[in-house]
Amino acid sequence: MKSLIALSVALACAAPLAHAQNEAADPVSTLVGQLNLEQYKATIKSLTRFGDRRQGTQRNRDALDWIEAQLKAYGCSNVERLQYLYTQPAPDAPPTKRAAGLPSGGAGGPPGQGGSTLFGNRAPIGVNTDPLRQPDEKLRALNAEPTPVGTSQRENVYCTKVGTSHPEEMYIVSAHMDGIGFGEAANDDGSGTALVMELARIFSAPGVQTERSIRFALWNNEETGLNGATAYALQRKDLQGIESPAGSGRYPEPRWLGVIQHDMMLWDHGMPIPLRDAQGKLVLDAKGQTQYVSPPEQRLEADVNIEYQSVSKFADASAKLAWALRAANDKYATNYPASVGFHMTNTDSTPFMDLVPAVSLRENERGQQIGAGWDPNWHQPSDVYATYSDKDFLLGLNAAQTTLAGVARLTGASLKAVPKPAGK
Numbered sequence: 001m002k003s004l005i006a007l008s009v010a011l012a013c014a015a016p017l018a019h020a021q022n023e024a025a026d027p028v029s030t031l032v033g034q035l036n037l038e039q040y041k042a043t044i045k046s047l048t049r050f051g052d053r054r055q056g057t058q059r060n061r062d063a064l065d066w067i068e069a070q071l072k073a074y075g076c077s078n079v080e081r082l083q084y085l086y087t088q089p090a091p092d093a094p095p096t097k098r099a100a101g102l103p104s105g106g107a108g109g110p111p112g113q114g115g116s117t118l119f120g121n122r123a124p125i126g127v128n129t130d131p132l133r134q135p136d137e138k139l140r141a142l143n144a145e146p147t148p149v150g151t152s153q154r155e156n157v158y159c160t161k162v163g164t165s166h167p168e169e170m171y172i173v174s175a176h177m178d179g180i181g182f183g184e185a186a187n188d189d190g191s192g193t194a195l196v197m198e199l200a201r202i203f204s205a206p207g208v209q210t211e212r213s214i215r216f217a218l219w220n221n222e223e224t225g226l227n228g229a230t231a232y233a234l235q236r237k238d239l240q241g242i243e244s245p246a247g248s249g250r251y252p253e254p255r256w257l258g259v260i261q262h263d264m265m266l267w268d269h270g271m272p273i274p275l276r277d278a279q280g281k282l283v284l285d286a287k288g289q290t291q292y293v294s295p296p297e298q299r300l301e302a303d304v305n306i307e308y309q310s311v312s313k314f315a316d317a318s319a320k321l322a323w324a325l326r327a328a329n330d331k332y333a334t335n336y337p338a339s340v341g342f343h344m345t346n347t348d349s350t351p352f353m354d355l356v357p358a359v360s361l362r363e364n365e366r367g368q369q370i371g372a373g374w375d376p377n378w379h380q381p382s383d384v385y386a387t388y389s390d391k392d393f394l395l396g397l398n399a400a401q402t403t404l405a406g407v408a409r410l411t412g413a414s415l416k417a418v419p420k421p422a423g424k
Helices: 002-024 026-032 037-050 058-074 137-142 186-203 228-239 316-330 390-411
Strands: 080-088 150-161 166-176 213-218 255-262 302-306 338-342 358-362
Touching: 026 166, 026 213, 026 316, 037 058, 037 186, 037 390, 058 150, 058 186, 058 213, 058 338, 080 186, 080 228, 150 186, 150 228, 166 186, 166 228, 166 390, 186 213, 186 255, 213 228, 213 338, 213 390, 255 316, 255 390, 316 338, 316 358, 316 390
Parallel strands: 166 213, 166 255, 255 358, 302 338
Antiparallel strands: 080 150, 150 213, 302 358
């Protein structure tokens, strides 16, 4: 009996030690631990120095230059730009005819984008086009330059972490860096851009290796119709996996294994609630309809939404990629869970979804929730850094933990000791 008790005590003491040793030996856990809320916030704050970064403007070009400089400072190799032409219509031009959306709408409510249904309370949505609605005069002046009418060159910027065993294969981790609405585009899409840049910083650190390559891409012209991502897909899809020069071991465009896109990441306060006055009475609009507003604080049950598109050619593989990220969230995220949906829409992974497995991460489902007014700052002058609390920024950080962990697993990340300089 005494020996049995001694064995039980020994096993009980050994279990926490074994767990600690396993955690210490887990390179994914180590990499995720390099993410820092204050640094993530600082990167978003730096992006807001360029206002809404509207495509075609000097502030957009300045932001691209800053992003490129940062990627180089992180040690991310092969920083490159992809050029393409974009035609900006005149303000009074008739609206472009768009293809019909996916069949949607069910018993719960009217149709939403991407094949979704709009359930529950809904608040108005739209794009602010009036610069005078921005109360900050300094920001208003920064955003004053309009996009030039006509055809001119635009650019995407990206860099690549080259794989050690399979440099000919890669995952694309991306976000869009342009914005609209005459704010600072802090959330849409400073939060996604900062996330991708933070991952580029961590994966580019000395001693970090991946078996497969990772390309960190910042798209332009998302707000005009996914033009930057579309240009990349069209220009580069036929170059996949080609060694150039032959025998060099270099692959300018590794074969795409998946695209993981990030859009606005900060605001999941929940479904809009009825607006009430100081006396508690419902506030009605001019038509006598109840007005709805977003709850003031991040909800405790906020989550990172991972979406794929169920009608895409790679739907099954995209679902598998989405669930891989969900599993990574379960193991490595610290505050907020992730959920998987199948109505991916209006995002830069869309041009890739019939070419490769593709998913999108957001604060809310794009069709069902953003489309129902769940984020009141979307494309509005209120999308400024000061609008968001640490609870909001923490949701974005948990999205970064989710993607970093998932990509580290998918690419076979490992850590190698870096020799210290002589004399140290």
